[in-house]
Amino acid sequence: MAVSQFTPISEVHMGKKAAKKATKKVKKAAKKKVKRKPNAAFMKPVKPDDKLAAVVGMAPLPRTELTKKLWSYIKRKGLQDKKNRRMINADAALKSVFNGKAQVSMFEMTKLVNKHVK
Secondary structure, three states: OOOOOOOOHHHHHHHHHHHHHHHHHHHHHHOOOOOOOOOHHHHOEEOEOHHHHHHHOOOOEEHHHHHHHHHHHHHHHOOEOOOOOOEEEOOHHHHHHOOOOOEEEHHHHHHHHHOOEO
16 A cells, blocks of 8 residues: 555644744734823823812822722722622712712712812
C-alpha cells in the first residue's frame, strides 16, 4: 500500500488557523498603546456648595474625584439599598443634596449633585 502524498484536510485547516493567530499576535504587538487623554471638562476642579461640602468636603475637586468621595461616603455609611443596589437611601446630609428625596437611583444622583457645584 502506498503512502498518500496529500495531507488531511483537518491539518491544512489547522495550519491556516494557527497562521492567522500568529499574524494577529504580531499585529497586536506592533500596535502602540495610545494613552487615553482624560476629558478636560471632568478634570476641571469644581467647588461644592455648603450642602454638598458636608458630605465631600469644602476643597475644590474634579467631578471624577467628587463622585469617588460621594460613593465612599455612601459605602462607608451603608446607604445602598440591600435589595436594589442601584438605589441610594439618603441620610440627613444626603437628603439636603438630593432635594429632600429619601431614595434616589445612582443615575439620578449625579444629576442632583450637579446642582450643588459651582
